Amino acid sequence: MGKVRFGLVGTGRITDWVLRGAVMDSRFEAVAICSRSEERGRAFADSHGIPKVYTDIERMCDDPQIDAIYIGTPNHTHADIAIRCMRRGKHVLCEKPLASNAREAEKMVKVARENGVILMEAMISTLSPNFRKAAQLVEKAGPVRRYVASFCQYSSKYEALKRGEVASSFDPLCSGGALMDVGTYTIWPMVALFGEPERISPHIMTYDIPGHGLTDLQGSVEFTYPGFNATVFYSKIADSFILTEISGEGGNILLDKVHICRRLTWLPHGAPASGRGKDPQPQDLTCPPEKDEYLCEWSEFIDCVLQGRESAVNTPDRSVAVMRILDAVRRNAGMKIAVTGQ
Numbered sequence: 001m002g003k004v005r006f007g008l009v010g011t012g013r014i015t016d017w018v019l020r021g022a023v024m025d026s027r028f029e030a031v032a033i034c035s036r037s038e039e040r041g042r043a044f045a046d047s048h049g050i051p052k053v054y055t056d057i058e059r060m061c062d063d064p065q066i067d068a069i070y071i072g073t074p075n076h077t078h079a080d081i082a083i084r085c086m087r088r089g090k091h092v093l094c095e096k097p098l099a100s101n102a103r104e105a106e107k108m109v110k111v112a113r114e115n116g117v118i119l120m121e122a123m124i125s126t127l128s129p130n131f132r133k134a135a136q137l138v139e140k141a142g143p144v145r146r147y148v149a150s151f152c153q154y155s156s157k158y159e160a161l162k163r164g165e166v167a168s169s170f171d172p173l174c175s176g177g178a179l180m181d182v183g184t185y186t187i188w189p190m191v192a193l194f195g196e197p198e199r200i201s202p203h204i205m206t207y208d209i210p211g212h213g214l215t216d217l218q219g220s221v222e223f224t225y226p227g228f229n230a231t232v233f234y235s236k237i238a239d240s241f242i243l244t245e246i247s248g249e250g251g252n253i254l255l256d257k258v259h260i261c262r263r264l265t266w267l268p269h270g271a272p273a274s275g276r277g278k279d280p281q282p283q284d285l286t287c288p289p290e291k292d293e294y295l296c297e298w299s300e301f302i303d304c305v306l307q308g309r310e311s312a313v314n315t316p317d318r319s320v321a322v323m324r325i326l327d328a329v330r331r332n333a334g335m336k337i338a339v340t341g342q
């Protein structure tokens with residue numbers, strides 16, 4: 001069985017999280033970590049049993065023992081790091097959102113294809129087994145009349161923001177904000193299932209961070225598709241337990257969470273109801289839990305690298321389509337879209 005040898009970029013919490021899933025795929029091997037600080041890189045390497053430490057991305061890319069790079073750094077750095085790695089022949093698994101804006105994302109996809117390497121956004125929602133099963137039910141539920149998705153999570157970084165500390169996930173200078181951080185999880189499945197909408201109507205709560213500019217704290221966006229509507233809610237300043245639902249004339253698909261779906265329910269449409277009708281009987285179609293929730297995105301990426309093909313689910317073209325929507329919403333809210341030179 002082939003192995004894919006990885007270099008990882010960034011020693012933050014997310015690299016630690018996703019590694020726990022990665023190591024469960026026996027084809028995964030962590031060869032190196034790249035940090036801006038030798039000390040942080042060494043500490044991370046020691047605690048995860050990673051043999052090499054780099055402090056320079058170019059030097060890591062020149063390492064012939066590395067096949068692929070995982071990018072776990074703030075959003076505004078994704079395009080630059082990914083492009084440098086792909087130009088040196090490395091495959092790239094990049095954290096969400098793929099880039100700061102659609103133009104950067106398009107360039108990343110172009111560079112990947114020109115260099116014959118795989119580029120995949122680490123968007124877990126669409127790769128989770130329960131979402132994949134939900135996708136298979138959409139035809140049965142159709143014609144679809146509504147998609148509603150919600151990801152609202154009170155962020156510990158919001159507490160810090162109130163104290164005047166600006167985490168990258170909120171910082172517009174790092175292409176942060178609620179839409180880029182959590183809203184994208186509600187939009188990605190919609191684009192994967194239905195493509196790009198005809199119309200976008202956002203309602204965004206923005207906040208001006210002194211010296212950084214306008215960020216967004218939460219929002220709701222209404223989308224128009226031929227024959228149906230979609231609505232997404234996202235927030236970093238309040239929790240919500242609204243289910244995600246795809247409703248159609250044939251039935252309803254319920255996902256407990258759109259970020260990582262842990263419970264999938266199917267409700268077949270009964271006889272047309274007129275007030276005294278019986279409720280449909282819910283069917284629990286939840287897949288057995290995986291060994292680790294992040295395993296699915298690593299296995300998909302490793303499959304793609306070993307088979308020399310783009311992901312059929314997290315396609316680069318979908319990443320660009322999602323970025324176009326994220327750009328449109330932010331522009332509508334008067335937010336500046338960071339330009340990082342790519």
Ligand SMILES: NC(=O)c1ccc[n+]([C@@H]2O[C@H](COP(=O)([O-])OP(=O)(O)OC[C@H]3O[C@@H](n4cnc5c(N)ncnc54)[C@H](OP(=O)(O)O)[C@@H]3O)[C@@H](O)[C@H]2O)c1
Pocket residue numbers: 009010011012013014015034035036037040041072073074075077095096097122124167168169180181
């Ligand atoms: N998939 C998920 O569930 C999930 C969850 C959270 C976040 N994310 C994504 O993961 C990425 C990182 O988010 P985060 O909140 O972890 O970010 P972060 O804490 O601000 O940064 C993560 C790491 O990136 C490196 N870094 C920071 N600033 C950098 C810069 N200007 N240039 C190069 N490297 C830099 C740092 O490592 P060194 O100091 O070692 O260089 C840092 O520890 C984002 O794209 C975010 O959207 C994904």
